Amino acid sequence: MVTKYIIMLPKSIQLLHVFVVVLSLLLLNYIPVVLGLSSGGVEAANKIRCIEREKQALLKFKEAAVVDFSVLSSWGNEEDKKDCCKWSGVHCNNHSGHVTMLDLDAYGNGGPLTGKVSPSLLELQHLKYLDLSGNWFEGRIPEFIASLSRLQVLNLNEIHFGGPIPHQLGNLSNLRYLDLSYNYLDGPIPHQLGNLSNLRYLDLSYNHLEGPIPDAFGNMISLVQLHLSVNRLEGGIPKSFVNLSRLQSLEMSSNNLTEELSEILHKLSRSENSLQTLNLEGNQLSGTLPNFTRFSSLRELYLSYNQLNGPFPESFGPLPSLVYLDLSRNQITSSLNSFQGIISEAHFSNLYSLQYLYLSFNQLVLNFSSDWDPPFQLREISFASCKLGPYFPKWLQKQNKISELDISAAEISDTVPSWFWDLSPKLKFLNLSCNQITGLLPDLSSKFTDFIGIDLSSNRFTGQIPPLPSNLTFLNLSKNMFSGSISFLCAISGTDYFNYLDLSSNLLSGGLPNCWEHLKALTVINLANNNFSGTLPSSIGSLNAIEALQLRNNSFSGRLPKSMNKCVQLKIIDLEQNRFTGKIQAWIGMHLTSLIVLSLRSNKFYGSIPQDICYLNYIQVLDLSQNDLSGKLPQCFGNFSALVQSNSSDSEETSNFTYTTYEDGMYVTHVDYYVSNALVQWKGQEREFKKLGLLKMIDLSSNKLTGKIPQQVASLAGLVCLNLSRNNLGGRIIQEIGQMKMLEALDLSANRLSGEIPTSLAHLNFLCVLNLSNNNLSGKIPSSTQLETFDASAYSENPKLCGRPLPNKCPGEETVVEPPISTHGKHKGIQEDEDRFITLGFYVSMGIGFIVGFWGVFGTMLCNSPLRYAYFKFLDRIQNWFYVTAVSNMARLQRNL
Numbered sequence: 001m002v003t004k005y006i007i008m009l010p011k012s013i014q015l016l017h018v019f020v021v022v023l024s025l026l027l028l029n030y031i032p033v034v035l036g037l038s039s040g041g042v043e044a045a046n047k048i049r050c051i052e053r054e055k056q057a058l059l060k061f062k063e064a065a066v067v068d069f070s071v072l073s074s075w076g077n078e079e080d081k082k083d084c085c086k087w088s089g090v091h092c093n094n095h096s097g098h099v100t101m102l103d104l105d106a107y108g109n110g111g112p113l114t115g116k117v118s119p120s121l122l123e124l125q126h127l128k129y130l131d132l133s134g135n136w137f138e139g140r141i142p143e144f145i146a147s148l149s150r151l152q153v154l155n156l157n158e159i160h161f162g163g164p165i166p167h168q169l170g171n172l173s174n175l176r177y178l179d180l181s182y183n184y185l186d187g188p189i190p191h192q193l194g195n196l197s198n199l200r201y202l203d204l205s206y207n208h209l210e211g212p213i214p215d216a217f218g219n220m221i222s223l224v225q226l227h228l229s230v231n232r233l234e235g236g237i238p239k240s241f242v243n244l245s246r247l248q249s250l251e252m253s254s255n256n257l258t259e260e261l262s263e264i265l266h267k268l269s270r271s272e273n274s275l276q277t278l279n280l281e282g283n284q285l286s287g288t289l290p291n292f293t294r295f296s297s298l299r300e301l302y303l304s305y306n307q308l309n310g311p312f313p314e315s316f317g318p319l320p321s322l323v324y325l326d327l328s329r330n331q332i333t334s335s336l337n338s339f340q341g342i343i344s345e346a347h348f349s350n351l352y353s354l355q356y357l358y359l360s361f362n363q364l365v366l367n368f369s370s371d372w373d374p375p376f377q378l379r380e381i382s383f384a385s386c387k388l389g390p391y392f393p394k395w396l397q398k399q400n401k402i403s404e405l406d407i408s409a410a411e412i413s414d415t416v417p418s419w420f421w422d423l424s425p426k427l428k429f430l431n432l433s434c435n436q437i438t439g440l441l442p443d444l445s446s447k448f449t450d451f452i453g454i455d456l457s458s459n460r461f462t463g464q465i466p467p468l469p470s471n472l473t474f475l476n477l478s479k480n481m482f483s484g485s486i487s488f489l490c491a492i493s494g495t496d497y498f499n500y501l502d503l504s505s506n507l508l509s510g511g512l513p514n515c516w517e518h519l520k521a522l523t524v525i526n527l528a529n530n531n532f533s534g535t536l537p538s539s540i541g542s543l544n545a546i547e548a549l550q551l552r553n554n555s556f557s558g559r560l561p562k563s564m565n566k567c568v569q570l571k572i573i574d575l576e577q578n579r580f581t582g583k584i585q586a587w588i589g590m591h592l593t594s595l596i597v598l599s600l601r602s603n604k605f606y607g608s609i610p611q612d613i614c615y616l617n618y619i620q621v622l623d624l625s626q627n628d629l630s631g632k633l634p635q636c637f638g639n640f641s642a643l644v645q646s647n648s649s650d651s652e653e654t655s656n657f658t659y660t661t662y663e664d665g666m667y668v669t670h671v672d673y674y675v676s677n678a679l680v681q682w683k684g685q686e687r688e689f690k691k692l693g694l695l696k697m698i699d700l701s702s703n704k705l706t707g708k709i710p711q712q713v714a715s716l717a718g719l720v721c722l723n724l725s726r727n728n729l730g731g732r733i734i735q736e737i738g739q740m741k742m743l744e745a746l747d748l749s750a751n752r753l754s755g756e757i758p759t760s761l762a763h764l765n766f767l768c769v770l771n772l773s774n775n776n777l778s779g780k781i782p783s784s785t786q787l788e789t790f791d792a793s794a795y796s797e798n799p800k801l802c803g804r805p806l807p808n809k810c811p812g813e814e815t816v817v818e819p820p821i822s823t824h825g826k827h828k829g830i831q832e833d834e835d836r837f838i839t840l841g842f843y844v845s846m847g848i849g850f851i852v853g854f855w856g857v858f859g860t861m862l863c864n865s866p867l868r869y870a871y872f873k874f875l876d877r878i879q880n881w882f883y884v885t886a887v888s889n890m891a892r893l894q895r896n897l
């Protein structure tokens with residue numbers, strides 16, 4: 001239904017991140033105490049001044065950094081700033097006065113520092129704690145940091161450092177905490193880091209590190225937390241990991257690990273009793289799911305997005321501490337190997353603490369008896385695409401803490417039992433879509449206390465849409481059989497978070513309520529394919545966030561309210577197949593300048609197309625066909641910048657909308673075009689376009705437009721489809737039409753066009769639908785070109801047109817040029833003269849023959865194939881070759897004459 005450019009942040013990563021942040025805060029507050037670092041600000045006696053050399057070093061550091069705002073304003077040479085131990089972020093030892101801590105994280109400091117990290121820091125030889133996180137220093141991690149040999153805590157998180165990790169960091173033998181995450185570090189992980197045998201916390205996640213995890217990591221025997229997620233690490237974990245007996249958290253999601261899962265577990269056998277978090281999602285792990293029972297402390301297990309296959313172990317437990325279990329999306333292409341099987345209650349029998357369970361998008365059959373009493377209370381359940389039906393799962397009845405429930409596409413063909421709606425007032429996300437659920441919806445207005453998003457699409461719900469909770473965030477009831485009016489909307493008032501409304505493809509009717517001022521947050525309204533009638537109420541104009549308004553295929557009538565000119569975020573207006581009337585108003589072009597799609601097709605708009613339409617610089621689909629529009633075409637096609645550009649990538653940047661949902665246990669940011677939904681009449685048949693970026697079209701067909709086709713049309717080098725058929729357009733086909741290099745379909749039929757077909761039309765390599773029929777064209781269809789390869793019907797009903805593929809030959813073309821027979825080869829000149837004819841005739845006719853033959857075989861196949869372009873290029877070269885050969889032969893001959 002919708003094209004998604006999904007930026008997935010698995011929830012575990014987000015949670016992990018929060019966890020890490022919390023943890024590091026804890027550690028950072030805790031470590032100074034443990035390390036005996038004192039707080040310099042409150043010196044026991046005011047006498048202790050900082051050491052001059054260290055002070056100068058700090059001042060040099062400040063100098064090398066670019067300091068904005070009031071960051072580091074307490075640092076300076078002035079009299080009142082003498083004691084550098086009192087500077088913000090600086091801490092000294094009570095007794096010696098040496099700087100021991102430099103805590104300059106951007107958040108605690110009022111803003112990021114940029115520029116360089118000065119090597120003057122080397123003076124601070126007593127530094128135990130260095131935190132520069134969040135600042136934007138340039139370049140690489142400075143190697144001199146490795147000479148601060150007393151360092152115990154080094155935090156260089158999110159600094160934008162690039163390049164490799166300096167192997168010298170392996171010398172910092174006192175280091176306990178090392179965070180290099182969220183940088184652009186690349187290359188392999190230096191094995192020297194393995195020398196950090198006191199390290200407890202190592203975070204290298206969110207970088208571009210590649211290669212294997214060094215074997216030497218097994219020497220970091222103090223390691224409690226190891227974070228390597230979101231890199232490009234390969235292989236598996238080294239054997240030496242068997243030494244990491246204190247490991248509590250191992251995070252390696254989103255890498256390129258290919259090991260068998262059971263191997264990994266084998267190497268973690270010494271951490272069996274300590275390991276709490278194992279995150280391996282987003283790798284290419286294979287093998288079957290082993291028994292985890294030995295990992296008795298396990299709280300979180302993330303294995304989604306791998307290539308694990310069945311069968312399942314008898315039971316997942318006992319894992320008395322397990323809270324998170326994510327096995328979703330282990331479906332690989334070969335179904336023989338995928339993660340399939342039957343999951344029954346036995347699998348869960350000892351998972352007392354389980355709260356988050358994600359099994360979606362596997363080929364699992366969930367076979368629970370109807371009187372199953374699960375030993376846990378789940379908060380989030382995602383079983384999308386598992387076989388759960390045909391009955392609505394009754395065991396849910398005892399799960400009353402659920403906040404997210406996704407049992408979509410689960411083959412449920414049942415009614416929703418009435419207890420379900422009272423099950424969990426805390427529900428935030430409900431997805432029952434793509435089942436065959438029948439029945440009515442009860443009044444839901446007071447069932448849920450939190451913000452809630454509801455997706456019941458693609459089911460068989462009937463009856464009226466009942467009152468719904470006023471704290472909705474999104475609502476998708478599309479593709480059901482709901483009927484009646486949508487007055488329920490007016491009761492959802494005052495919500496600032498309700499941004500998505502899709503009621504399309506139901507049997508809804510009646511007029512639109514006039515209460516849209518209460519629904520100001522809506523960005524998408526899709527009411528297509530219903531039987532709504534009446535006019536658009538003026539309160540539509542208060543939807544100042546709206547980006548897509550899709551009302552196609554209803555019975556709306558009347559004029560568009562002028563208030564719509566305030567909906568300046570609109571990117572898509574799809575009003576096709578209604579009975580809207582009135583003139584196309586200037587404000588559409590003047591105010592709705594973000595429009596990408598404007599489809600008014602098949603309505604009753606009349607009058608001329610206003611010149612102001614030309615302000616729509618981003619327009620990609622302009623479809624005004626099948627109305628009563630008259631007058632001339634606007635003279636400013638060159639202003640449609642998105643259509644002038646022939647690449648689609650930049651238009652993507654200007655044409656996204658984003659909203660976030662929870663799906664399958666993930667926060668998903670959608671960047672949508674919403675146009676795949678908007679069926680577009682293209683190449684004579686309705687097709688869904690997955691990606692608007694690729695579709696650029698103007699369709700003004702079936703109106704009463706007059707005048708000439710303006711010259712500027714030729715500047716639309718990105719246009720893919722141009723349909724001006726069934727109007728009263730006169731004049732000639734523009735000569736420069738060959739500049740519209742991307743054109744795939746051109747329909748100018750049923751007009752009054754006259755003159756010859758411009759030869760440049762033959763330069764359109766992508767053209768595969770052409771209709772020039774029913775005009776007044778004359779002359780010869782350009783020969784030796786692909787134009788001859790279209791069906792004759794493309795040119796029919798043009799009495800003065802001649803040449804292939806039409807049956808009527810052009811005057812003077814009746815006799816094919818025969819190579820003159822050499823009768824008296826007396827002198828060279830004549831011989832070559834004959835050659836000349838032979839050569840030309842031969843090549844030209846062979847050229848035509850070849851092209852026709854080629855097209856006969858491949859033509860139909862090529863249309864729409866991605867290979868088409870290559871073939872056309874090839875064809876083009878062949879044609880050129882014939883041309884060049886013929887011409888150069890001629891030239892040679894002429895020289896000789």
Ligand SMILES: *[C@@H]1O[C@H](CO)[C@@H](O)[C@H](O)[C@H]1NC(C)=O
Nearest residue numbers: 036037038039042043044094
């Ligand atoms: C340093 O001074 C602070 C504040 O006076 C005090 O709380 C702390 O115990 C002292 N630390 C040492 C190691 O003496």
Ligand SMILES: *[C@@H]1O[C@H](CO)[C@@H](O)[C@H](O)[C@H]1NC(C)=O
Nearest residue numbers: 170171191192193194195216
């Ligand atoms: C660091 O570890 C390597 C092995 O990875 C070892 O050869 C080297 O001696 C160690 N260096 C120090 C300073 O411990």
Ligand SMILES: *[C@@H]1O[C@H](CO)[C@@H](O)[C@H](O)[C@H]1NC(C)=O
Nearest residue numbers: 231232233234255256257258
């Ligand atoms: C993962 O490895 C495979 C081959 O081993 C490679 O084709 C692929 O590009 C790698 N993916 C990443 C994200 O590095």
Ligand SMILES: *[C@@H]1O[C@H](CO)[C@@H](O)[C@H](O)[C@H]1NC(C)=O
Nearest residue numbers: 505506507528529530531553
């Ligand atoms: C128009 O909507 C009706 C439902 O009201 C649907 O049955 C029909 O298929 C739709 N027509 C098109 C062309 O989508």
Ligand SMILES: *[C@@H]1O[C@H](CO)[C@@H](O)[C@H](O)[C@H]1NC(C)=O
Nearest residue numbers: 507509510530531532533555
């Ligand atoms: C749509 O509504 C009109 C009245 O507004 C009614 O005459 C027509 O039968 C309805 N069409 C369908 C398919 O329900």
Ligand SMILES: *[C@@H]1O[C@H](CO)[C@@H](O)[C@H](O)[C@H]1NC(C)=O
Nearest residue numbers: 611612614615616636638639
């Ligand atoms: C169209 O572009 C021209 C410059 O190319 C500009 O002067 C004119 O104002 C534009 N017209 C509209 C309606 O945007």
Ligand SMILES: *[C@@H]1O[C@H](CO)[C@@H](O)[C@H](O)[C@H]1NC(C)=O
Nearest residue numbers: 652653654655656657658671
């Ligand atoms: C989405 O649009 C916004 C502005 O509307 C732009 O800043 C952003 O770069 C776009 N993002 C993408 C991925 O196109």
Ligand SMILES: *[C@@H]1O[C@H](CO)[C@@H](O)[C@H](O)[C@H]1NC(C)=O
Nearest residue numbers: 384408409431433455662663
């Ligand atoms: C609901 O589930 C369906 C099918 O699994 C999915 O396509 C859809 O995106 C989900 N809806 C939401 C809002 O996440």
Ligand SMILES: *[C@@H]1O[C@H](CO)[C@@H](O)[C@H](O)[C@H]1NC(C)=O
Nearest residue numbers: 682683684701702723745747
């Ligand atoms: C152009 O539009 C007319 C209807 O307005 C349609 O019949 C025809 O198929 C369209 N031509 C192409 C090439 O899509």
